[in-house]
Structure formats: structure tokens, C-alpha cells
Amino acid sequence: MSIPVKSSPIMPSPLVSLENAGVSRGERWLVRGVSFAIERGEIVTLIGPNGSGKSTSVKMALGILAPDEGTARRIDGLRVGYVPQKLAVDWTLPLTVSRFMSLTGPVAAAEATQALAETGIAHLAGAAMRDLSGGEFQRALLARAICRKPDLLVLDEPVQGVDFNGEIALYELISKLRDRLGCAILMVSHDLHVVMAATDRVICLNGHVCCHGTPRAVAEDPAYRKLFGDRPIEALAIYQHHHDHTHLPDGRVRHADGTITEDCHPTDGNHDDHHGHDHGHGHTAHDAGGEAQAGSARPEHDHA
Amino acid sequence: MLDGFFVRALLAGIGVAIVAGPLGCFIVWRRLAYFGDTLSHAALLGVALALLLEVNVTLAVFVVSAAIALALVALQRRATLSGDALLGLLAHSSLAIGLVCLAFMSWVRMDLMGLLFGDVLAVSDIDVALIWVGGACVLAVLAFIWRPLFAATVSRDLAQAEGLQPDRANLVFMLLMAAVIAISMKIVGVMLITALLLIPAAAARRFAATPEHMAALAALAGAIAVVAGLFASLQWDTPSGPSIVVAALVLFLLSLLPLHARSARN
Numbered sequence: 001m002s003i004p005v006k007s008s009p010i011m012p013s014p015l016v017s018l019e020n021a022g023v024s025r026g027e028r029w030l031v032r033g034v035s036f037a038i039e040r041g042e043i044v045t046l047i048g049p050n051g052s053g054k055s056t057s058v059k060m061a062l063g064i065l066a067p068d069e070g071t072a073r074r075i076d077g078l079r080v081g082y083v084p085q086k087l088a089v090d091w092t093l094p095l096t097v098s099r100f101m102s103l104t105g106p107v108a109a110a111e112a113t114q115a116l117a118e119t120g121i122a123h124l125a126g127a128a129m130r131d132l133s134g135g136e137f138q139r140a141l142l143a144r145a146i147c148r149k150p151d152l153l154v155l156d157e158p159v160q161g162v163d164f165n166g167e168i169a170l171y172e173l174i175s176k177l178r179d180r181l182g183c184a185i186l187m188v189s190h191d192l193h194v195v196m197a198a199t200d201r202v203i204c205l206n207g208h209v210c211c212h213g214t215p216r217a218v219a220e221d222p223a224y225r226k227l228f229g230d231r232p233i234e235a236l237a238i239y240q241h242h243h244d245h246t247h248l249p250d251g252r253v254r255h256a257d258g259t260i261t262e263d264c265h266p267t268d269g270n271h272d273d274h275h276g277h278d279h280g281h282g283h284t285a286h287d288a289g290g291e292a293q294a295g296s297a298r299p300e301h302d303h304a
Numbered sequence: 305m306l307d308g309f310f311v312r313a314l315l316a317g318i319g320v321a322i323v324a325g326p327l328g329c330f331i332v333w334r335r336l337a338y339f340g341d342t343l344s345h346a347a348l349l350g351v352a353l354a355l356l357l358e359v360n361v362t363l364a365v366f367v368v369s370a371a372i373a374l375a376l377v378a379l380q381r382r383a384t385l386s387g388d389a390l391l392g393l394l395a396h397s398s399l400a401i402g403l404v405c406l407a408f409m410s411w412v413r414m415d416l417m418g419l420l421f422g423d424v425l426a427v428s429d430i431d432v433a434l435i436w437v438g439g440a441c442v443l444a445v446l447a448f449i450w451r452p453l454f455a456a457t458v459s460r461d462l463a464q465a466e467g468l469q470p471d472r473a474n475l476v477f478m479l480l481m482a483a484v485i486a487i488s489m490k491i492v493g494v495m496l497i498t499a500l501l502l503i504p505a506a507a508a509r510r511f512a513a514t515p516e517h518m519a520a521l522a523a524l525a526g527a528i529a530v531v532a533g534l535f536a537s538l539q540w541d542t543p544s545g546p547s548i549v550v551a552a553l554v555l556f557l558l559s560l561l562p563l564h565a566r567s568a569r570n
Contacts, residue, residue, distance in 0.1 A: 062465040082465040089458060092332050094512040104455045104466040128513070154465065 014039050015078055015152050015184055016061045021070035023056050030056045033208045034070070038152065043178055043185040045215075048205035054188045055085050055156055057205060061186065062154060078152060081145030083138075085156040085188070089129045097132070097140050098125045107147050115147035116140075118173055120166070134161030142170065149181055156188045313424035313491070313534055316432045317548065320488040321504065321526030323439040326446055326519035327484055328501035328526070330477060332509065333457050338388060339376070340498035342395035344485050346372040347494045348402035351419060355412050356405065362434055362486045369482035372398060377478070422493035422545030424537060435487045442483050449473045454515055491530075493545035503552040504529060507559040525555050 014037035022032035031053025038044050038061075046054045059065040060072045062080060089095055101112040116122045119139040124132065132140060138161050145153055155174065159167040178185055187199070203212040255261065331340050350365030357364070372394055379390050406412065418426055446453075455463040456470030463470035485497050492500045504526035505518070512518030533548030540547075 059461065059465075064461045064464045078467075080466050082462055084459060084461050084465075087459050087462065090333060090335075092509060093458065094509065094514055094518050095458070096513055099514045100458075103458060104451070104463060104468055148466070 013075055016072070016074045016186075018057065018061055018067070019071045019073075021057075021060050021067040021072050023053075023060060023065055024068045029207065031060075031205065031207055032069070034060070034205070035209065036203055036212070038184050038186055040151070040184055041178060041182060042200045043175070043187065044201045044203060045187045045189060045199040046203050046205055047189050052206040053208075054205050058154060058156055058186065058188055079148065079150045081148045081150030081153045081183075083141045083145045083153075083155045083158050085160075087141065091130050093130070095129045096125070097121065097127050097129060097143075100129055100140060101144050101147050103144060105148060111147040111149065112143075115143040118146065119143040119170070135163060135166060138162055139166075139170070146177060146181070150183050153177065153181070153183050153185045154187075155185065158187065309425055309427065310534070310538060312427045312429065312432050313544065314531065316427045316435045317491050317530035317534055317544075318527045319432070319435040319439050320484075320491050321500065321530045322523045323442050323484055324488060324501050325504050325508070325521075325523030325526045326443070327477075327480060328503075328505035329508070329515065329519050329522050330453065330457065331498070331501050332505045333515075337498055337502055338391050338395075340481065340485075340501055342376070342391045342398075343369045343372060343481055344489075344494045344497040345395040346398040346402075347485050347489050347497070348419065349398040349405070350402075350486070351489075351494075352402045352405035352409070355409060362431075362438075362489075365489055366482050366486035368398070369485050370479050373478035373482055374475075377475070417543065418493070419489075420493045420495045420545075421543040422489075422491050422496065422548070424491070424534060424544040426490050431490055438483060438487045442480050442487075445476060446480055449476050453477055491544060492548055493543070496545040496549050499549040499552065500526065500529075503549065503556050507552070507556040510559050525559075526552070529555055 017037035018034050021034050023030045024032075034053070034057050036044065046057060048054050056065065060067050061074075062082060063072065063074060066072075097116070098112060101107050101115070113122065113125070116125055119142050121136055121139045121143065124136060124140070129137070129140065138158065142155070142158055145155070153174075158174065159170050162170060174185065174187070177183065199215050201212060202215050203209060331337060346369050347365045350368035351361055353359075353368060354361040354364035376390060376394060379385070379394075380387060385393070406416070415423065415426075417423075452463055452468035452470055452473035453476075455466075455468050456473055460470045463473075484501070485494075488497050488500060505522040507525045508518050508521035512521055529552035530548050532554075533551035534544060536542065536551065537544045537547040
């Protein structure tokens with residue numbers, strides 16, 4: 001399965017596009033056969049369990065990692081605001097929150113102040129980065145990415161360590177940012193169930209692109225209401241989809257027709273994903289020592 | 305009234321300290337102390353080659369240090385040994401080769417102590433000019449790559465994603481390191497260059513809120529250490545390098561005191 005990439009000359013070129021891209025470490029493919037494109041002003045969310053290659057795919061899209069196969073393209077002069085999954089500020093680094101705002105480029109003082117206010121840490125402008133709590137640090141990372149006025153905002157698990165109310169507020173802020181900044185947003189979430197309502201497209205990874213589609217169409221599906229009742233969906237939406245294969249504990253893959261292959265690759269002719277199916281998620285990470293998502297993953301669960 | 309040689313030593317030492325301070329901050333931030341050691345050990349090989357080929361010593365030291373830095377980058381990419389093992393291998397083999405070469409050149413009368421620990425008497429007018437002109441160039445280049453280099457120090461991924469080309473900045477930084485080692489060798493000696501980079505920066509850390517602030521303070525602390533150390537060297541006839549390092553250490557220890565007093569008051 002691959003996502004059709006718009007290649008008509010009349011269409012404006014996407015901000016970033018991956019085409020059948022993969023990264024390997026020795027014998028093991030961290031992720032393989034990833035294709036997607038992000039257009040101006042759209043919000044795309046990558047979901048999938050731990051170790052499914054979400055961060056790796058983002059790093060390929062941003063040019064941090066060069067793909068070992070396939071291609072990764074960015075338009076010239078693309079202005080990126082990046083919130084990495086991990087960032088440690090060494091204790092020897094004297095770095096205040098306000099100095100951190102202009103880390104990768106000059107930023108107008110008014111922009112920095114507004115971004116800090118939006119993320120709820122205006123009072124911490126003079127604080128040292130290493131003295132921030134986990135949630136405050138995450139807000140500072142987001143504020144820095146915002147105040148750059150990027151064309152593309154890339155958020156790798158942007159709400160980790162943020163308390164529950166703050167999490168909802170930050171997701172609402174993120175969906176508003178698209179309109180204020182006119183930027184596209186590429187977001188990563190390890191959470192299989194919680195995806196923003198404002199997401200235009202969801203791409204599900206598990207070492208490859210499992211499936212993709214719009215979450216809204218799924219959320220309006222009667223099957224969705226049957227599963228989740230009248231739970232408010234303004235801020236949170238549930239994305240359901242269908243898997244046609246099972247990842248076996250030894251890393252091999254059993255497909256719907258019963259065949260078994262060494263890994264998941266779109267060119268193996270075994271993928272035939274469609275969307276709108278009412279279905280829970282049944283993936284685990286390739287490595288059996290992995291961190292299965294609570295309540296979502298059972299290796300023996302066959303969803304074909 | 306100060307003698308000419310001593311004025312030259314002061315000028316040279318202050319010039320070196322002003323350049324070493326900001327670069328030393330990056331050594332502290334990036335935990336590169338052993339990398340600095342490796343490059344300065346390689347300086348001895350540079351001296352030996354300069355005597356053998358009869359070329360300018362400072363230039364030869366710069367070329368050898370830069371070559372070692374680039375070799376390190378290349379070896380790290382292949383990653384067959386850990387970084388610290390590679391550094392140790394390069395540092396000590398280049399030091400050993402340098403010493404063996406010097407021993408073979410029996411026609412050269414070499415002041416090995418001066419080479420290892422610095423010698424104020426050895427500073428010439430040309431050395432002073434080289435330090436100030438070279439140092440100004442190093443600082444200008446550092447200012448030019450400051451933002452990408454600092455962003456890469458915080459996070460290489462972030463700098464790369466936002467288009468700052470951190471790998472290029474890192475490479476330039478290594479060449480700047482090689483240049484600073486070449487120009488500071490005569491003042492502090494090859495064994496103690498890392499100390500001149502590291503200790504003033506460590507002393508400045510406690511008083512700095514931003515990286516730029518820390519760089520300026522480190523330059524100032526280094527200059528004070530050079531002046532105090534050289535006067536002590538003149539007074540007690542001690543080698544200049546160790547005297548400067550001891551003075552820097554005293555500054556570092558002093559920097560610890562007011563912080564304790566302040567936190568006790570709060």
C-alpha cells in the first residue's frame with residue numbers, strides 16, 4: 001500500500017514529501033516503505049506504538065536522517081519549527097527561557113512574549129531552562145517552535161509530561177495555530193486512541209505505513225458512536241482503522257491470506273488496506289521486549 | 305619598569321586568554337575536555353615536523369592538530385571503537401611519535417620543558433602579532449558560526465531540522481580549536497592548553513545567565529589568570545604555563561565562594 005503522491009504539475013508542490021523511504025540500522029529496518037506528503041496548512045498526525053518508526057519518519061522528513069532507501073524532499077527555504085521528542089539541556093549550559101526562544105534564529109521580542117503567553121509560561125521567561133519541570137520544559141519547546149513563525153510545525157509527542165487539563169489546552173492551541181500562523185503541522189503521537197479532532201489526516205505506522213485516512217469521517221461513523229457513546233469529541237477524537245496483517249512475536253508478519261513474510265514492506269504484494277472499518281488496534285512493536293500500549297496490543301490478536 | 309620580553313608575554317597571554325575563553329565554554333558545554341587534550345598532544349608532533357621540514361612552528365602545529373581533528377571525525381563515523389578510546393589512541397600515539405622524532409633529530413637542541421609547560425622567554429614580537437591577528441580571525445569566525453554552533457550544542461537534531469547545518473559548524477569549530485592550540489602553545493605549553501580553555505570557563509559558569517555572558521566572563525577570567533600567573537612566574541622563576549593554570553584554579557575556587565554566601569543568605 002502506498003499513499004498516492006500528487007505529482008500533477010498544476011498542483012503546488014507539498015512542503016515535504018517522503019516516497020517509499022526507509023532507514024536501516026545494520027540488518028534491521030527501523031522503518032521502511034514510508035510515503036506521505038504534507039501540503040500547506042494541513043494537519044497530519046502520525047500514530048503508532050513505541051518503536052513503530054514515527055520519530056524516525058519525522059527525522060527523515062526534516063532531513064535529520066538521510067533515508068537508506070527511497071527519497072525525502074523538502075521545498076526550498078522551508079521554515080521549520082521543531083519540537084523534538086527528546087532534548088536534554090546540560091547543566092553546564094547557562095540558558096534562560098527567553099534566550100532559548102532565539103536558539104536557531106532571531107525572534108522579535110513581541111513574538112516570543114506572545115508564544116510564551118499562549119503556552120502558559122509567560123511568568124518563566126527569565127527562568128533557567130534546566131530548572132523547568134517536565135511539563136514547563138515541553139511548553140517552552142512548543143513556544144520556541146511557534147515564535148519562529150514556521151511554514152511547518154513538527155511536534156514529536158508535544159504534550160509529554162503535561163498534566164491532563166494542560167494537555168487538552170495545548171491540543172486546542174495547536175489546532176488554533178494553524179489558522180494564526182497559516183502553517184502546516186506534522187504531529188506524532190504514540191497514543192493509538194487519542195488523536196486530535198482537528199487532524200486532517202492520520203497516518204498509522206508500525207515499521208511501515210499501516211494505513212491512513214481522515215479521522216472525522218471515522219468519528220462520524222455509527223460504529224464509532226456505538227463504541228464510544230456520547231463522549232464529547234470536540235477536542236478528542238478516536239481514530240479507527242483496519243489491519244490486514246499480524247505482527248508475530250518473532251518479528252515475522254502473517255498476512256490476511258495466511259502467508260508469512262519476514263517484514264512489512266509495501267512491495268510484498270500483501271497489503272490491501274481500506275478505511276472506515278470499525279476496529280481496535282492490534283499491533284505490537286517488532287521487538288518483543290517492547291512497550292505494548294495498555295489495552296491496545298496483544299501479539300496473538302488477529303484482526304484479519 | 306617591565307622588561308620587553310615580559311610585556312610581550314603579557315600581551316601574548318592576554319590575547320590567548322581572550323580567544324580561549326569563548327572556545328573553552330564550548331569545551332565545557334560539549335564535554336570535550338579530552339578532545340582538547342588530544343589536539344594539544346598532537347601539537348608536539350607538529351613541532352617535531354616543523355623542525356624536520358624547517359617550516360613555521362605555529363603553522364605546522366595548526367596543520368597537525370587540524371588533521372588529527374579531521375581524522376577523529378572520520379574514525380568516529382566508522383565507529384569501530386568508542387570515542388574516548390579513539391581520543392586516547394590519537395593523543396598518545398601522536399605525542400609518542402613527536403617525542404621519538406625529536407630524539408632522532410640530534411642536531412636540534414630543544415627545550416622540552418619549555419615546549420611542554422610554556423616559556424615566557426620564548427615569545428617574540430612575531431608571536432605576539434600572530435596571536436592577536438590569528439586570535440582576531442578565530443573570534444570573527446566563532447562569532448559567525450555562533451548561532452548554529454550553540455544550537456547544535458543544545459540539540460544537533462533541532463539545529464539540523466531548522467536548517468542551521470550543525471555539522472558544518474562543528475567542523476569549523478574543530479579547526480578553530482586547532483588554531484587556538486597552535487597560538488597558545490608557547491605561552492602555556494602543550495600539556496596545559498586544555499586547562500587554559502577549561503578552567504576560566506568553569507569559573508565563569510556560576511555567574512552567567514546566558515551563553516554569551518559566560519563567554520565574555522570566561523575571556524575576562526582567563527586574562528586575569530594570565531596576568532597573575534605571569535607575574536608569579538617572574539617573581540618565583542616558575543614555568544609560565546603551570547603558573548597561569550594555578551592562577552586560573554585560584555579564580556575558579558574563588559568563584560565557588562560567593563555562591564555559597566548568597567545561597568546561605570536566601
